[in-house]
Amino acid sequence: MRALDDLLAFQRETEALAQVMGRLGWDQETVMPRGAAVQRGDEMAALEGVLHARRTDPRIGDWLAGAQATTQAEAAQLRLIARSFERARKIPARLAAEIARVTSVAQGQWAQARRAEDLTGFLPVLGQVVALRREEGAALAEGGDAYDALLDGYEPGITGAEIGALFDRMRPRLVALRAAVMAADPAPELTGHFPKITQLALTEEIARAFGYDLTRGRIDEAVHPFSSGSFNDVRITTRVDEGDPLGCLYSTVHEVGHAGYEQNIDQSYGLTALGQGVSMGVHESQSRIYENQLGRSPAFCQWLYARMVDRFGPLSVDGPEAFARAVNRVASGFIRTEADEVHYNLHIMLRFDLERDLMRGDLVLDDLEAAWNDRFLSDFGVTVDRPSHGMLQDVHWPVGLFGYFPTYTLGNVYAGCLHAALRADLPSLDDDLARGDVSGALCWLKTRVQTHGGLRLPRETIEHATGGPVSEAPLLDYLEAKFGALYGL
Incomplete structure (x- = not known):
């Protein structure tokens, strides 16, 4: 027991330091002075050096060899610590x-x-990021596929080949649905002026409705909405456009899904290897089911329509049914985070193919923009007009998150499975949502998924929650039923 106790105590300090580093990242994207960027880079490097030394400390190997788990939670912690130790040791x-x-x-x-639409000026530093991640992937893969090694850091146990096969199965039905919807009469668009202060007030109201505990979190603004932190300090950001309140509201609901997962993990797991979401795919399942299956459901739109009218006055769309169609309006937009459910996964497939080719050396950086723009025109029928609408729109590649993008579609697939099981267990769900009451759904998700943190492997987490195998079929069935009804297909 001494080896186990010493290991878990050491791990707790490491987790605490990792949270401090995460807070530096939050600060950088929200309130850090622009002139502090170079210094912040040095600070992040110094702290990463400390964390890397701890994660590769030889004593971890000794403790793992001597530790014996007596509970499921202890066994899971040993598994996760051993995985982290083995990965960290491969990286200089x-x-x-x-x-x-x-x-x-x-x-x-x-x-x-992004602000200056200056892709050319950004390519040199992006080239450095790509080179470093290629080196990291090669070190982790030890002769295997470097992209798979990076992907495994976000979604343990899955490969690029499996992702590619999943996408190949999904694409025909998504493309067919897109074609049918785009050929139907278009949905109305919400237009008007929506003051920032009112948007933020409604955003906070909706965040609370979706269970976000603001005594352990906060809402700020950032260029790219994100969630940061775990345990009892989980922060989110949003962005505001006074001509488009839905972007602010639904990016907030999305990030509350991430934050709710972290806030609802069993308190005894805090600052342990179990005290965070088990994978980015499972994490994304929570944000996507909050945002889409719950928040964009026609039933919830009835309640939200009334709140919008109360806050902003008469809208350009008349009545909750028209509002629901506006909320779920399908259009070939440039921006992934603002994409409708029909187009969203096509955005991810584009990024997955490009980043895998880039990491493998099959695509050179100087050709990346042209490859992006050609693929976007092919998939969406629209010509990219500026870099911020193309490869500069996302923060993921600039910060080196190669292998992250496919977890968004995995999250959608997981959310489809969870939604089917949730509806089977809660037949009154639409009646509840129409009153703005998401408590039943939140309780189900907390009990089935969130409270367990990293206790199980990603796929096991979803299968345990739903009682069935993971499949893309529930997601595709849901999309065809929902948009078939909204567009009269």
Whole structure:
């Protein structure tokens, strides 16, 4: 027991330091002065050096060899610590620190390049990020597929080949649904002026309705909405456009899904290897089911329509049914985070193919923009008009998150499975949502998924929650039924 106790105590300190580093990242995207970017890069590199040294400490191997688990939670912690130890040992300390420094600097340069529509000026630092991640992937893969090694850091146990096969199965039905919807009469569009202060007030109201505990979190603004932190300090951001309140409201609901997962993990798991979401795919399942299956459901739109009228006065769409169609309006937009459910996964497939080719060396950086724009025109029928509508729109590649993008569609697939099981267990769900009451759904998700944190493997987490195998079929069935009804197909 001494080995186990010493290991878990050591791990708790490591987790606490990782939270401090995460807070630095939150600060950088919200309130850090622009002139502090280079210094922040040095700070991030220094802290990453400390964390890497702890994660590769030889004592971990000794403790793992001597530790004996007596509970399921202890066994899961040992599994997760051993996995982290083995991955960290493959990465040189120099490389870990340099990745932290360069990606921190690149994040600030990306934000400036995005504002200035200056892709050419950003490519040099992006090239550094790509080179560092390729080196990291090669170190982790030890002769195997470097992209798979990076992907495994976000979604343990899955490969690029499995993702590619999943996408190949999904694409025909998605493309057919897109074609049918685009050929139907278009849905109305919500237009008008929606003051920022009113949007933020409604955003907070909806965040609370979806269970976000603001005594353990906060809502700020950022270029790219995100959620940060775990345990009892989980923060989210949103962005505001006074001509488009739905972007602010639904990006908030999305991030509350992430934050709710973290806030609802069993308190005894805090600052342990179990005290965070088990994978990015499972994490995304929570944000997507909050945002789409619950928040964009025609039933919930009845309640939200009334709240919008109370806050903003008469809307450009008349009545909850028209409002629901506006909320779920299908259009070939440029921006992934604002994409409707029909188009969203096509955005992810584009990014997956490009980043896998880039990491494998099958695509050179100088050709990335042209490859993006050609693929976008092919998939969406629209020509990209500026970099911020193309490859500069997302923060993921600038901060080195290669392998992250496919977890968004995995999250949608997982959410489809969870939604089918949720509706089977809660037949009154639509009646509840029409009153703005999501408590029953939130309780189901907390009990089935969130409270368990990293206790099980990702796929096991979803199968345990739903009682059935993971499949893309429930998601595709849901999309065809929902948009078939909305568009009279």
